[in-house]
Structures are given as C-alpha cells and as structure tokens.
Amino acid sequence: MDDYERPLFFHLMKYAAEADRDVVDMVSGNPDWEPPEALRTGLKTYADGTPDEFQYPPSDGLVELRAEIAQRHDVDVERVVVTNGAGEANYLAMATALEAFGGDKIAMATPVYPYYHKRTEMLDATATFVPSEPDGTLDSDAVREVVSEDTAAIVINSPNNPTGGVYGRETKRDLVAIAEECDALLVSDEVYDRFVYDEEAFETALGFDSANVAVTNAFSKSMAITGFRVGYGIYPDHLTDAIRTRHMLVNVAGSRPAQRAVLDALRETPESYYERNRQLLDERIEAFCAALDRAGAEYARPRGGFYVMARFDGHPGTLDNTERLIDEAGVAGMPGDAFGDSHAEWFRFAVVTPRAEEAAERLAAHFGR
Amino acid sequence: MDDYERPLFFHLMKYAAEADRDVVDMVSGNPDWEPPEALRTGLKTYADGTPDEFQYPPSDGLVELRAEIAQRHDVDVERVVVTNGAGEANYLAMATALEAFGGDKIAMATPVYPYYHKRTEMLDATATFVPSEPDGTLDSDAVREVVSEDTAAIVINSPNNPTGGVYGRETKRDLVAIAEECDALLVSDEVYDRFVYDEEAFETALGFDSANVAVTNAFSKSMAITGFRVGYGIYPDHLTDAIRTRHMLVNVAGSRPAQRAVLDALRETPESYYERNRQLLDERIEAFCAALDRAGAEYARPRGGFYVMARFDGHPGTLDNTERLIDEAGVAGMPGDAFGDSHAEWFRFAVVTPRAEEAAERLAAHFGR
Known part of the structure; x- marks a missing residue:
C-alpha cells in the first residue's frame, strides 16, 4: 500500500468489505509473494x-x-x-x-x-x-x-x-x-x-x-x-x-x-528469486491487459512496475465510479485523481494479487461489448 | 553510543585501542545488558x-x-x-x-x-x-x-x-x-x-x-x-x-x-527486568562516585540516567586531557566540551560497562591524594 493514500485506501477497503459481493483488491501495492528465505x-x-x-x-x-x-x-x-x-x-x-x-x-x-x-x-x-x-x-x-x-x-x-x-x-x-x-x-x-x-x-x-x-x-x-x-x-x-x-x-x-x-x-538470494517474481508480475499484466482489450478499455501496457492504468468509456475514475466498480464488477482499483488532475478519468489497478486475472475477467464481462 | 558524537567517539576509540595499555571504555552510552527474552x-x-x-x-x-x-x-x-x-x-x-x-x-x-x-x-x-x-x-x-x-x-x-x-x-x-x-x-x-x-x-x-x-x-x-x-x-x-x-x-x-x-x-517482560537493570546502574554509580570521592573529584551524584560528570583539579576536560586519561589512567571518557562550553572543564563517564568500578579505582589511584 501507498501509505500516503491511506485514508482513501481505508475508505475503499471498508467499502469493498461491506459490499454485497466478493471483491478483488487491486488497490494496495504490497507484494503478495514470499520474501527471500x-x-x-x-x-x-x-x-x-x-x-x-x-x-x-x-x-x-x-x-x-x-x-x-x-x-x-x-x-x-x-x-x-x-x-x-x-x-x-x-x-x-x-x-x-x-x-x-x-x-x-x-x-x-x-x-x-x-x-x-x-x-x-x-x-x-x-x-x-x-x-x-x-x-x-x-x-x-x-x-x-x-x-x-x-x-x-x-x-x-x-x-x-x-x-x-x-x-x-x-x-x-x-x-x-x-x-x-x-x-x-x-x-x-x-x-x-x-x-x-x-x-x-x-x-x-x-x-x-x-x-x-x-x-x-x-x-x-x-x-x-x-x-x-x-x-x-x-x-x-x-x-x-x-x-x-x-x-x-x-x-x-x-x-x-x-x-x-x-x-x-x-x-x-539467487537471481532466480527475483526473476521468478518478475515473471509472475509479467504474466499477470499480460492476462490483465488481454482482458482490458476485451473490455474495450484504453490503457498502455506497463513496461515495468506493479500497476496498470486504464480508462473505460463513459466511466471516468472518480471515487463514485470506483465504488460502482466494486459493486457492479467486484473489482477495487484506485481512482486516478489520487495522482493529480491529469489522469482523473483513469483507474490504477495493482497487479500484486494472485486474483489479477480473475479481476480482469470481471472487468471484461462488465465492460465488454 | 550517541551517534552524533561519532567522529569524536571514533577518534577516542581508536586512540584507546592503540594505547599501550588496557583501557576501560566509558565513552559509549550503549546498554551492555541483555534485552528482554x-x-x-x-x-x-x-x-x-x-x-x-x-x-x-x-x-x-x-x-x-x-x-x-x-x-x-x-x-x-x-x-x-x-x-x-x-x-x-x-x-x-x-x-x-x-x-x-x-x-x-x-x-x-x-x-x-x-x-x-x-x-x-x-x-x-x-x-x-x-x-x-x-x-x-x-x-x-x-x-x-x-x-x-x-x-x-x-x-x-x-x-x-x-x-x-x-x-x-x-x-x-x-x-x-x-x-x-x-x-x-x-x-x-x-x-x-x-x-x-x-x-x-x-x-x-x-x-x-x-x-x-x-x-x-x-x-x-x-x-x-x-x-x-x-x-x-x-x-x-x-x-x-x-x-x-x-x-x-x-x-x-x-x-x-x-x-x-x-x-x-x-x-x-516482568517489572523485575527493568528493576534489575535500574539497580545494576545504581550500584555502578554508587561505586563510581565513591571512587570519585577518593580521587578528589568534583561531581554531582546522578539521580537518573547512564552518566556521571566529573571535574578533576588541574585536569580540565579537553580532548588532550581525555587522551592523557586514556594513557595514564586507562579510562576513556567523553570531553565535556562535546556538550557545550559550560562544562568544558568536565568529563562525562558512561556507566554502561561492567568495568565501571574498575575504572573508578583507576581514577582514584591516578588522581587520589
């Protein structure tokens, strides 16, 4: 988690927890894999x-x-x-x-x-x-x-x-x-x-x-x-x-x-530890982006890091729409305006969850045409 | 150790290590006892x-x-x-x-x-x-x-x-x-x-x-x-x-x-852990101050903390005299001017060493009249 976003984060986590359905958390940026032995x-x-x-x-x-x-x-x-x-x-x-x-x-x-x-x-x-x-x-x-x-x-x-x-x-x-x-x-x-x-x-x-x-x-x-x-x-x-x-x-x-x-x-720690986690993220991003294509989203495939930013026609990344996405698609992202006005229409999705692909399918089903 | 005093600390540690004799370290303020189990x-x-x-x-x-x-x-x-x-x-x-x-x-x-x-x-x-x-x-x-x-x-x-x-x-x-x-x-x-x-x-x-x-x-x-x-x-x-x-x-x-x-x-951790360490310090301070009396030093018996400040007639707490004390008495303290001009004539001795009493005897023998 990006700690500076904590109030927003807490709000969204609470909202997701209280939702009437299962929700995939793509808000927090905490690694979800094992530390080195x-x-x-x-x-x-x-x-x-x-x-x-x-x-x-x-x-x-x-x-x-x-x-x-x-x-x-x-x-x-x-x-x-x-x-x-x-x-x-x-x-x-x-x-x-x-x-x-x-x-x-x-x-x-x-x-x-x-x-x-x-x-x-x-x-x-x-x-x-x-x-x-x-x-x-x-x-x-x-x-x-x-x-x-x-x-x-x-x-x-x-x-x-x-x-x-x-x-x-x-x-x-x-x-x-x-x-x-x-x-x-x-x-x-x-x-x-x-x-x-x-x-x-x-x-x-x-x-x-x-x-x-x-x-x-x-x-x-x-x-x-x-x-x-x-x-x-x-x-x-x-x-x-x-x-x-x-x-x-x-x-x-x-x-x-x-x-x-x-x-x-x-x-x-052998180099293979880092390489395995890098590959894991790469595969998640690949699957997530493929589903974004099916959802008709605008996005740039990340060339590094933990996050994918995406924009959906008619569904700008406001807090209200972030909550709607939780309720209607079962996916929790971060509203883009947390990162300034320039990307207020976007969402940020963190792929540091084993359920990234599942979340992507949900988005594809929700927005897909 | 008070880390901000590190350059002075390192200098004195090096000086003590290179001395032609055994030296008791009363410079650093690091506890020397066991942490809680x-x-x-x-x-x-x-x-x-x-x-x-x-x-x-x-x-x-x-x-x-x-x-x-x-x-x-x-x-x-x-x-x-x-x-x-x-x-x-x-x-x-x-x-x-x-x-x-x-x-x-x-x-x-x-x-x-x-x-x-x-x-x-x-x-x-x-x-x-x-x-x-x-x-x-x-x-x-x-x-x-x-x-x-x-x-x-x-x-x-x-x-x-x-x-x-x-x-x-x-x-x-x-x-x-x-x-x-x-x-x-x-x-x-x-x-x-x-x-x-x-x-x-x-x-x-x-x-x-x-x-x-x-x-x-x-x-x-x-x-x-x-x-x-x-x-x-x-x-x-x-x-x-x-x-x-x-x-x-x-x-x-x-x-x-x-x-x-x-x-x-x-x-x-039981209260006895804290009490034992407090008593240990109290006893060290008692022994150290008794020896300071025999050394004819001026000091105020500490009512708390890890340190004793003392002044010896004709031997103000300069860096030179700190080094002389290492060479001649086998005790390393901190020069008082590290704490401002007001106590430039004094030394600070940290009692967080099991050898505090031994150091005190050395000071008594060195300065005693």
Missing part, C-alpha cells in the same frame, strides 16, 4: 545475537550492507547512505537539493506519486508538473519547458508508479543534461528496477557520471518487505556530508534487525 | 510470519503497540505516534512546534545533548541556552530569563544526558506554565525514565493537562535496544495531524520487525 533466517540469526548487536548501527547503515550495495551498483561506498526506505532517501535528496542548489521549485511528472508533491509542499517548495506521454514515459522537451534556474530538483520514478512507464537511455541522458543545465539535482527513484518487462527499456541514472544525479532505491519491492524500511540513496560526493547530517538529525540511524536481515538476503 | 522470541516469531506481515505497518505504528503505550501512560491512543526512536519523535516535535507556535527560537539546557542544538540549526532556528544548576536540575527562573514570544519550543531531558540531573514535580509544573505563557511547546524527552535512582525526584510531563506539552520516549534504553529504533511521541491533540503528516512524508512508516518484537517484549 535468507531474510527469514537472517532475522532469526540476528535474534540470537549478543547484546552489542542490538545497539546502534552506524548512522549511515551497516558497513557490510553499504559495501554490498556499492559493489552491486559499482559506485564508491562513500556515496551510499542506507535510509528508512526509499521514502527517506527521497526526502533527504529533495531537502538537501533545496539547500545545495539554487531555487525553490521541484519538477516532477504527472500523473504523480502523491508523496513527491506532498513532500515538496512540506519543504516549503513548489512543485512544477510535466505531463507524461501516453505510454508513461517522459518527453525531455516537455521537461525543458517547466524547468528554470529556480528548479532545485527533478524527481523521476522509472519504472513508474502509477503509469508503468519506463524511461530509456536517451531520456535519462537528456534528463541528466537538463539537471546540469539548470543546476538542479536529478533524483532518480528506481525502486521498481527489479520489475522491468522490456529489458531494452530501462537505464539506471547511475550510468551517467554527474554531480547532479542521485539514485534512490529500496529492498521493499524486490524482497517483498515494504514493512522493513530498508532503502538507500547513492548521492553525489558533494552532497554526502549534508545528507548524512540530515539523516542523523532526523532519524539517528535505521533499524538494525531489518538491515541485518536484508544483508543476509542480499548475499544469499 | 520476549524481544528475541518476538523477532523469531515474526520471522516465521506470512508475507502480509512483512508489509507496511500503519504509518503511525502498529495498532496494538500504540494501544499498549497509551494504556501505560493513561493517554488517548490518538495522541501516540510511534517513531524511528526518540530522535525522530524529538525532530517531529521541534519541527512542528516551529510551524504551529510563533517564533524561531528553541530553548534548552546546558550542558546540552548535542542533537538538540544541531537539530535546531538544521531547522533554521536559533538555540537559546539555560545553564543547569550544579546538581543538573533546571531553575525555572533561569528558563524564564531566556524565553520570549520568539520561543517556539523548550526542549528538556530528564533524567538528563549528560548531567544525570532529574527535574522534579515543581520544576515540571513551572516549565509547563512557562511554555503556556510564551506560547511554546514543552518537549519533554523522558527516554531515561526507567533509570531513576531517587524515586521522589522524577515527574513525567504527562502529569499536566496542557496543549503545550509533548512527551517523547523510546524503548532503546529500557530494553537495551538502541539499534531497533522504536520510539514514540505523545503529542497534544492540536498537533497530531501535522506530526503524522511530517512523519509520513519523511519516513513513510517505522520498521515493522522491530515494532513487533517490542510489542511482544512490552507485553511479556
């Missing part, structure tokens, strides 16, 4: 440790965990700060960008992951919005139109929540150049990087050597542990002191049992 | 849970954990927000006070726990300092002298780090009144409340019904788990929405395995 074992091993292992980890994360992360991304370990999930990693990047770069504006794509613009408001900055392309990607010319010397950061998310769009090499290269031109920090949230269904499509922003790039990530989705809160940022050298200080003054340190379990899981 | 068990039980138990807890903490906390403090559960340690609980209180109350100043006692004034700087506010009394308590008239309508918060810590002072009922009552008079938030950090050696001395700020009082706490010290990062704030009703929003936008949620283990430990 080594994660469970790691937590148990940790639980038997000596008292000193229960005390503060280093503020920027367990040394071995930072080393594993640095090695996997081929970056200097000094750039790696372990955070309380990708959420904190993004917060640190955005707050520090506003101080280190000139400007009080933060650019982001619409439809927008609500945390990005709400966090911008909290930081007393102004969000500027770039409309995504119909396939969920970003046109760099459109980005150029909204940035200026007042822009302190450009926050992107690829694979994207909610669109499923994936930004390719060219887009990333352009975005890095734009960040450099307007003296801003490109904050590239890559938390869904293990869920790309078109290998050609994805490019990490770390591939570009730039003092204007920060990459954020977490183990929340890849290891199906959104509740552990282990994420990280890979920040440019000139920001790491300020990032570490802010992290320390806000959180002191992250939670050590979670970090230790993730470390064990990172070392011992 | 139910905490270890709770973590193992959690590790065997279903995938959904590995997903986001509620942003403000597990419902059952908040209920246990509310019940123990006899407050409305809606006032309780579970945080990433007392550090985040204090951060949330201070940041929100600056927005909700007028003013850009935050008052605090000296010697000062470094996080308080560094966090104030990060929040673009100004710290104003009230000198503590020789016994580590606070004179409310002295507080009145430094506060004004520009004061947004008054941050106190009782039992106190580093002085060991404990503020009694009268002081707390006065501080609540002062906060109300100058329209500020009294942030009462009570993280050492399980370590009071003079029962009459301590009074929780929750005893006063006021819209100007926030109490912060954590399980870090009481359960010997500084690395778990489970703390909480009990905030006044009119601030809880703003606090929850900030917590969500910074951290999304806390770490669930740690919260779950603490919940089990909270439910199942």
